[in-house]
Amino acid sequence: MAKDPKSNQKHYLRRDVLRLGGGVALSTPFVSRAWAQTTEINMLAWYGHGEPDIVGAFEEANNVKFVPKYYAGGDNMLALIAQSPPGTYDIILSDAEFVQQLNLAGYIEEMDANDYPFDDMLHEDFTKFPGHWDGDTLFSMMVRCGHLGVSYNTTAMSAEEASSYDGFWKPELAGKVGHFDWHLPNLGMMSLLNGNSAGLWDLSDDQWAAVQEKTMSLRTQVGGFFDYGGTFNGMKNGEMLAMCGIGDWITGALERDGAPVASVIPKEGGIQWTESYCIGKGTDKADIVKTFIQYMLSPEGQTKSAQMLAYPGFAITKAGRAMLQDVDPAEAKRSHQIDGMVNEPIALIDDGRIHYRDIPQQQSLEDWNDFWSEYKNA
């Protein structure tokens, strides 16, 4: 750089400019090479699935970076994907009951069943999960699940009171019963309470009317409708003493922090949420996405999933459960993931006390949502 002695101003000489330009030009390949080496994987998922406790080790080992977009609820997931151009999401975590919708709409790629450990599943149902296959073609791979029932504050409700959805009507809980703000699990629970059991989603007009009536009778007990954060806070600070529409996926995380909360599967039965990975249609990263899904089904991935900081879930493979019991026996015990324990999740399924979450069969989702809005306004 040259200085004009008269004006005291700096003038850039051609040599300076060339030097600067040369430096930039020489360093560009290194910069672009560094960028090129890290592959970004766009993920659409529930909160927590793209966080370091789950994907950190995989990112490091494979030099990839997950870019998560989080949603709350299957409808919300479908809405987000429908608004995005094809290929926006490389990997989609879907609630199992929405996989069929994703497939019908052409949002997901076919998968090769030979790539995944179907022979290691803890339950036979997990190998041919409803909606995940179209004939013999696999479209989605189940990775975790959890059970929904009565979630409660153990200082306000006894285990016996929580052993039925009727516990929500306990007079002392007036104004202290919260709802996770999504009609599907809440109305499913009310359907179970009405004795619809395995047909909880397949309601005739009369049964649907009865479910609405039963739900409406709970309204005076209700203290609020919450999203994930609000549900978490409500249970943690004791504002809500019982919560409808959730399960161990919320109370488990709080329980690990020492909060006096628990979830049980009541005598009327519980609902299983099931999460499955799909490969987004049009992605050019199908190979690395497949490797990631395989990782999540490996013992290490299954253990991380069971320990997930955002919300815990059950391991679905035998090897995954075995590793969880080895590395974190306390969590395995807390979540009953030990053979022979009371409320062991696979035994609950075998006993017919668990029903897989689904969408309404005889009504539309809009009908259920309309009622939910009426209920909130009541």
Add this chain to the structure above:
Amino acid sequence: MKGQLKFDVYALTWRLPIILWQLLFFVGPVVYMIVISLFVVKNYRMTEAFELVNWARMLTRGYFWDSYAYTLFIASLSATIAMVVAFPAAWTLAFRATEAQRRWAVFLLIIPFFTSYLVRTFSWYVILAESGVLNAMLGYVGLGPFKMLNTHFGTLIGYLTLTLPLAVILQTVTMANIDKTLIEAARNLGCKPFATIWRVVLPLSKTGFIVAALFCFILAFGDFVAPFYLGGSQEPTLPILILDTTKSGQQWPRAAVVAIMMMATLFTVAFTAIALAYRTPKGAKA
């Protein structure tokens, strides 16, 4: 020249950016919203159509009108409370404080806006919870605990968090510009303090006060955070209804109907308020 339109390039150059901005980011989206309210959703996908089914469905639902009435009521109540609570503070700052004190006060009132509204809202959890700070203090004098979160009270607190500093600032600025000799004259002529406020200060501050109240109403009417996080969604306001509508079945067209109804309400309220603010009293010279 009078009566002739003159094409002023200089003026147009300076006006053009704001005109373009408004066209692109206000008029365009509003038109688009009106258009999609006529679309239909099939298999979670919005399909182009020209049907009034969404309007018919939303406007015939009782829960829509319940939400509408509640939102109108709680936003009006919040604006009224904000204006009343702000007045003593604004009065003090306008007439009692020195210029330097007023400047500092306005600066301090602006500081909350440096923090995210969501963060400010969540911080109320610590204060309003049954095991929170406020109930602990009330407990010392043998009161409570009171349920404040997930109530209408919680919603109002959230709205006031958003609007109260603004109301104080706007009222202060308005009253600080009143010619103080008029107030002194009123007092010298025997006008009592409250009569001075009612007959001198308020009429002179009318425009500023109506604008302040209007801002408070608009902010509360469209706010999602306070009724959702502090009010526990009960009862749901219109912004919550928009979210509920989009969450289920990707019903953006129905959400657009709710949004258009909200905008129509805000336009009506705003134009009425502005007309009131600038109305010349009977007998007064324009």
